[in-house]
Amino acid sequence: MENLLEVKGLEVSFPSPAGDFKPVAGVDFVLEPGRTLGLVGESGCGKTLTALSILRLLPPPGKITAGKINLQGVDLVTLPEKEMVKIRGAKVAMIFQEPMTSLNPVFTIGNQVTEAIRAHQRISRAAARRRAVELLRAVNIPRAEERLGDYPHQFSGGMRQRVMLAMAISCRPLVLIADEPTTALDVTVQAQIMGLLKRLREELAMSLLLVTHDLGIVAQATDRVAVMYLGRIVETCPTPLIFQSPAHPYTRGLLRSVPRLGQRIRRLQAIEGVVPESSLRPRGCSFHPRCELADERCREAEPVLETVGDSHLAACHKAPPPAGKTDG
Amino acid sequence: MVNYLLRRILIIPVMLLMISLITLGVMHISPGDPAALRYGLNPEVSATALDRMRELYGLDQPFLTQYRGWLIRVVSLDLGNSFIDDRPVQTIILERLPATLLLNILSLALIFAVAIPIGVVSAWRRGSFFDRSAGLLVFIGYSTPTFWLALLLIMFFGVRLGWFPISGMRPWYVQFMPPAAQLRDLASRLVLPVFATAFGGLAGLSRYARSSVLEVLRQDYVRAARAKGLTEKRVVWKHAVKNALLPVVTIMGLTLPSLIGGSVIFETIFSWPGMGRLGYNAIMNYDYPVVMGVGVLSAFLTLVGILISDLAYAWIDPRIRYR
Ligand SMILES: Nc1ncnc2c1ncn2[C@@H]1O[C@H](COP(=O)(O)OP(=O)(O)O)[C@@H](O)[C@H]1O
Ligand code: SF4
Numbered sequence A: 001m002e003n004l005l006e007v008k009g010l011e012v013s014f015p016s017p018a019g020d021f022k023p024v025a026g027v028d029f030v031l032e033p034g035r036t037l038g039l040v041g042e043s044g045c046g047k048t049l050t051a052l053s054i055l056r057l058l059p060p061p062g063k064i065t066a067g068k069i070n071l072q073g074v075d076l077v078t079l080p081e082k083e084m085v086k087i088r089g090a091k092v093a094m095i096f097q098e099p100m101t102s103l104n105p106v107f108t109i110g111n112q113v114t115e116a117i118r119a120h121q122r123i124s125r126a127a128a129r130r131r132a133v134e135l136l137r138a139v140n141i142p143r144a145e146e147r148l149g150d151y152p153h154q155f156s157g158g159m160r161q162r163v164m165l166a167m168a169i170s171c172r173p174l175v176l177i178a179d180e181p182t183t184a185l186d187v188t189v190q191a192q193i194m195g196l197l198k199r200l201r202e203e204l205a206m207s208l209l210l211v212t213h214d215l216g217i218v219a220q221a222t223d224r225v226a227v228m229y230l231g232r233i234v235e236t237c238p239t240p241l242i243f244q245s246p247a248h249p250y251t252r253g254l255l256r257s258v259p260r261l262g263q264r265i266r267r268l269q270a271i272e273g274v275v276p277e278s279s280l281r282p283r284g285c286s287f288h289p290r291c292e293l294a295d296e297r298c299r300e301a302e303p304v305l306e307t308v309g310d311s312h313l314a315a316c317h318k319a320p321p322p323a324g325k326t327d328g
Numbered sequence B: 001m002v003n004y005l006l007r008r009i010l011i012i013p014v015m016l017l018m019i020s021l022i023t024l025g026v027m028h029i030s031p032g033d034p035a036a037l038r039y040g041l042n043p044e045v046s047a048t049a050l051d052r053m054r055e056l057y058g059l060d061q062p063f064l065t066q067y068r069g070w071l072i073r074v075v076s077l078d079l080g081n082s083f084i085d086d087r088p089v090q091t092i093i094l095e096r097l098p099a100t101l102l103l104n105i106l107s108l109a110l111i112f113a114v115a116i117p118i119g120v121v122s123a124w125r126r127g128s129f130f131d132r133s134a135g136l137l138v139f140i141g142y143s144t145p146t147f148w149l150a151l152l153l154i155m156f157f158g159v160r161l162g163w164f165p166i167s168g169m170r171p172w173y174v175q176f177m178p179p180a181a182q183l184r185d186l187a188s189r190l191v192l193p194v195f196a197t198a199f200g201g202l203a204g205l206s207r208y209a210r211s212s213v214l215e216v217l218r219q220d221y222v223r224a225a226r227a228k229g230l231t232e233k234r235v236v237w238k239h240a241v242k243n244a245l246l247p248v249v250t251i252m253g254l255t256l257p258s259l260i261g262g263s264v265i266f267e268t269i270f271s272w273p274g275m276g277r278l279g280y281n282a283i284m285n286y287d288y289p290v291v292m293g294v295g296v297l298s299a300f301l302t303l304v305g306i307l308i309s310d311l312a313y314a315w316i317d318p319r320i321r322y323r
């Protein structure tokens, strides 16, 4: 299938007197039309910065210093800001991890939703209002019409995330980026929001880039998954394969850390050792200090993403070679 | 909210009581009194005459008795008569208030009208030529003593160029002019004092607005607004400005007392017949009733100003409004 969104060699740097800090250091992935890609990894591995790069909304002084982000063949990295404004919210929309703080406290919900609509569509205020009501209904907000005049603080976290979602889909984007959309919410609300996301993705035929650290969500909601470690993709494959035949030791560690029934943990911490500061990226394979399989070669040479199976890639010297080939 | 408001209003009389007590107390313990000031150096006036004079003003009474007397009159809305010319304090204050109000309202309006846009544009175009020039101006504004600036303005625009009159508000001869000419005269007399009094505030408020906007621009909801595809202009002027101006509104309420209190320095430099000079002269003359009147009025307005700014804040910020 043709790729809708293609990220190639994406690098994000924060200049600092002690040398540039690169929290994203060469990320590659593709998003196919109408599919969901899960971007997984421990906290701090660069998922949010990768997502923000696509919209070119990196917090200053962060900058994209290398790579391409092709949306329908147009490179967003080099697009003038004037054109980028037309992409944000129209072709690529995003919802965030913190629904509590993502709505402006001093404007009504109606004001903020109609603003999203009118940013890209030339319609009257009244028409935008009607559309806002429709959108709020689409995300299951009860008494949508009355609630237009309410302020964000009158909504719960889950309801605010629904409002964010309503704004995000208001211009029927091609790509929706959801950055840990349920991390800040209660478990029951999480399930509702995930259900809603899935339904809307199907109804609107959007592609979804779902950032998460929850492998349960990955299993439920994604078609394909990309595992990120220290600013790089270390493994990517169709979702079922990640559970059946994980090729990268880090991925296997993540799977082992999935909480058993009854013990929910929020972060993937069960792997030995801690995530090193991205500024102190280890030589060779950046996972080697925590990897039980690490040997001399891992400490010296950096592995690159290589095919290990049917549309299955991993960046590890010890990953099983693709079927039919022998280790060289 | 109603409860809160009620509490805030009820506390005002209590505060006024304390403030007036302290004001009278400070005057009481400061050396000298009106009788001594006027006649103390005159050898013709005997000590008994001085004492009779003190008796007349009630200055021989114990402190608290004096205070009680003053308080009883004030409650019946009588601020007493000036020791100097025996005219009612109310009349004297009402004579001086318009001059100060006119000058300070214009100056405040100028400050807000100019400083906020400068601050917002500086934040919006941070690091630009505009931002850096504004920063330099502010630096100059902070470090220039404003009385000196006032004198420079008078010398340059008043004396050298002769564009504006240098002092006074309403000279005696204007009463013979037609109304339009009177107005023009007043306007030309306002230019220098308004600019001089606004200058310091301009520097402070524009920097304040700038940092306030920059702070808001870092918020999550600003990033979310950008993600919707709003232009940077709209993000700044709609989303950042309203939030950033919340604290500025507070400042606006807090300026109310200075609005009425007047400034001794500027009113002296420009011979402006306002409240600042009135209060200053009253203190120098031990004119207790006028000092008390001006003091209590300023205190009252300060408290009202704080109340208004809180209410304005609540009115803008829905999180507080609905509490
Ligand atoms: N504004 C910033 N300035 C400097 N470093 C940042 C900034 N935002 C994120 N980082 C760093 O970049 C790394 C990746 O951050 P992020 O993308 O938010 O991780 P994730 O979303 O995977 O938890 C982290 O080490 C974080 O400390
Ligand atoms: S390359 Fe070596 S250190 Fe890195 S993950 Fe593979 S085995 Fe472990």
Ligand SMILES: [Mg+2]
Binding pocket: A044, A047, A048, A097, A179, A180
């Ligand atoms: Mg994140």
